[in-house]
Amino acid sequence: MPVKTEVKQLVAAKTGNEAMAEAMRQIDPDVVAAYPITPATEIAQIFSSFVADGQVNTEMVTVESEHSALSACVGSAAAGARAMTATAAQGLMLMAEIMPIAAALRLPIVMPEVNRAISGPINIHCDHSDTMFCRDAGWIQIFSENTQEAYDNVLQAVRIAEHAKVRLPALVTTDGFIISHAMETIKILPDDEAKAFIGAYKANYSVLDAAHPITVGSIDLQNYYFEHRLPMINALKEAKAVIKQVGREFGEKYGRPYDLLEKYRMDDAETAIVCLGSTAGTAKDVVDALRDEGQKAGLLKIRVFRPFPVEDIAAVLAGLKAVAVLDRSDSLNGYGGPVFTEVCSALFNSIQKPKIVNYIYGLGGRDIDLHMLKSVYDRLASIKDGQDLGTIVDYLGARK
Amino acid sequence: MATLKELATTQAEKFVGGHTSCAGCGYPNIFRLTLAAIKDPVVVVGATGCCEVNTSIFPYTSWKAPFLHNAFENSAATCSGVEAAYYSMVKSGKLAANNTRFIAFGGDGGTYDIGLQSLSGALERGHDMLYICYDNGAYMNTGIQRSGATPRYANTTTAPVGKVVPGKMQKKKDLAKIMVGHNVPYVAQTIAGNWKDLTNKVEKATAIRGPKFIVVLAACPLGWQTKTQDTVRLTQLAVESCFWPLYEVENGKYKLNDNPEAKGKKIPVADWLKMQGRFKHLFKPGGEKLLAEIQAEVDKDWNDLKALCEFHSKQE
Known part of the structure; x- marks a missing residue:
């Protein structure tokens, strides 16, 4: 529901990396600590040129590893600063140890992250195995369908992460090369508008407050650890309403509303694909074609994977006849993908629920095209018409 | 340089008792003296290890200065982030400059081993911070590895010492030398048992802008198998034996701060080793050869260090 907006936005051709770097320029963080890794390198590289040209006030810390990138961000954020980094794949895995610490210290670090397959074998192209590997780290995870969303999501992530009820770090992902390196026309907010939208940041605490010295990162034994995890657990639950509110406000102001989920032609749908990221764009075309043929097909895009929108997903999918969950990674749990298992669990207690199948697809950057997605909808149509479920977890686009 | 009275009376202590370190532990002395020697506001970033665990068991803390613990291998990187935040926010007018001093620390495990990369990167980037390694020569916190x-x-x-292996077969890393290789303005080696040398070095380091590094030998009665009352003396004997010389390197120039040999006080390294249960196997029959090997190594390193210091003193 695009609304009329008074704000004159700049129309520009940007790659996903350029768009995220542009959002970072407008955010003008106090500190950016980053380390190069394909396909996210450009984000820090472009941002460095903003620093070199004096377009931002940021202190750029060009660390010797991603582990140190996030460690430095934790230091900066604990000092009351707005801190950002960017990475992908192995870099994210190297940060993995520090990610839950950033969350537990309630430091709203925002990190653009470009989805890339994790090694091995080594591969630089898109899948979601990196982000999914870190899915339980206490970070908010927002997936972007295209370059516009990548830009919009980075700005919103700052508001969400820094919200008094949230105070958690946030990842904003794009799909490696598919979005990070593909140029699209996007709308960019005027600098003053972007700055006004994210607002000034006031940290909850700072180790630079010499008059009020505090100890941060204490050892917490059996008698306190549990109680100190609960506020973080609750903040992730609270974050759902905040994400919705920030997405609604963004829509009202700039004509592009956001939610935890995007429902595409779902109102009377009988079958649907559930997916994340750039694949949603391709699936929308397939849905349009099927709708033209009179099929009641829809698409559910999960924009926010963490916190997991369990209530919203159940509400949208419960009444459907057949659903295929598309996972761009495998859980390596001897069963299926992470999105699939969580979608199933969201529906488990619903009285009414659809038949659900899972497709693992696109590993290591393997293309996903209209024909493949059409074949999934065709199968859902036959399941809807009473055909046996057959193989529950299948591999789409893999040579057999 | 401050007198002991000045150190004790100029300001309220920023590192206080009540922590849970063992009797005779060497590190509390280091941090009490270090913080007493710094007059400016200070932020301390500590690596996981004995010191962090003993001084910050929630809801207690021994730190009356801001203290931040992140993880084991990243106190240098974390401190570099605090420092960057300070300078950034001062530059943009969000924070009033107050000459805050930044201190990162780690034990020898967190510095020589798992944190070496993080430390190396922070030094190379030139952050205005002082890294202090308290070196008790093993992973004491996890049980003397x-x-x-x-x-x-x-x-x-x-x-372990076994029937065929006489303990650790490799030589200790020369960490100060590795730090000197980073071309930082100040590197020093000292001990927990010499308050004057330690606080002089901390004062000197905090007066310098840029990355500074001090490695401090500290006894661990548990790991060294020594008497708690010998803690101070043990590190002094490490100096007198020339196993652990007191020296500093300012802008690449080596300078000895104490020369036990010139004072006729150099003792055989065995005199230091025999006080420690961790070396007791060297004093059983058959240990002579191993002791001689250690002595030869200490002598060579000592002569090399003297030569370097002499070379640099002649340049001035």
């Missing part, structure tokens, strides 16, 4: 700082032939739980 060998580290890159464990001296040759010491008995540890992962390089």
Whole structure:
């Protein structure tokens, strides 16, 4: 529901990396600590040129590893600063140890992250195995369908992460090369508008407050650890309403509303694909074609994977006849993908629920095209018409 | 340089008792003296290890200065982030400049081994911070496992003395020398048992802008198998034996701060080793050869260091 907006936005051709770097320029963080890794390198590289040209006030810390990138961000954020980094794949895995610490210290670090397959074998192209590997780290995870969303999501992530009820770090992902390196026309907010939208940041605490010295990162034994995890657990639950509110406000102001989920032609749908990221764009075309043929097909895009929108997903999918969950990674749990298992669990207690199948697809950057997605909808149509479920977890686009 | 009275009376203590370190532990002395020697506001970033665990068990803390613990291998990187935040926010007018001093610390495990990369990166980037390594020569917190700082032939739980292996077979890393290789303005080696040398070096380091590094030998009665009342003396004897010389390197120039040999006080390294249970196997029959090997190594390193210091003193 695009609304009329008074704000004159700049129309520009940007790659996903350029768009995220542009959002970072407008955010003008106090500190950016980053380390190069394909396909996210450009984000820090472009941002460095903003620093070199004096377009931002940021202190750029060009660390010797991603582990140190996030460690430095934790230091900066604990000092009351707005801190950002960017990475992908192995870099994210190297940060993995520090990610839950950033969350537990309630430091709203925002990190653009470009989805890339994790090694091995080594591969630089898109899948979601990196982000999914870190899915339980206490970070908010927002997936972007295209370059516009990548830009919009980075700005919103700052508001969400820094919200008094949230105070958690946030990842904003794009799909490696598919979005990070593909140029699209996007709308960019005027600098003053972007700055006004994210607002000034006031940290909850700072180790630079010499008059009020505090100890941060204490050892917490059996008698306190549990109680100190609960506020973080609750903040992730609270974050759902905040994400919705920030997405609604963004829509009202700039004509592009956001939610935890995007429902595409779902109102009377009988079958649907559930997916994340750039694949949603391709699936929308397939849905349009099927709708033209009179099929009641829809698409559910999960924009926010963490916190997991369990209530919203159940509400949208419960009444459907057949659903295929598309996972761009495998859980390596001897069963299926992470999105699939969580979608199933969201529906488990619903009285009414659809038949659900899972497709693992696109590993290591393997293309996903209209024909493949059409074949999934065709199968859902036959399941809807009473055909046996057959193989529950299948591999789409893999040579057999 | 401050007198002991000045150190004790100029300001309220920023590192206080009540922590849970063992009797005779060497590190509390280091941090009490270090914070007493710094007059400016200070932020301390600590690596996981004995010191962090003992001084910050929630809801208690021994730190009356801001203290931040992140993880084991990243106190240098974390501190570099605090420092960057300070300078950034001062530059943009969000924070009033107050000459805050930044201190990162780690034990020998967190510095010689797992944190070496993080430390190297922070030094190379030129952050205005002082890194202090308290070196007790093994992973004492987890139960005396060998580290890159464990001296040759010491008995540890992962390089134990057995029927055919006489403890750790490798030589201790020369960490100060590695730090000098980073071309930082100040590197120093000192001990927990010499308050004057330690506080002089801390004062000197905090007066310099840029990355500074001090490695401090500290006894661990548990790991060294020594008497708690010998803690101070043990590190002094490490100096007198020339196993652990007191020296500093300012802008690449080496300078000895104490020369026991010139004072006729140099003792055989065996005199120091025999006080420590971790070396007791060297004093059983058959240990002579190993002791001679250690002495030869100490003498060579000492002569090399003297030569370097002499070379640099002649340049002035």
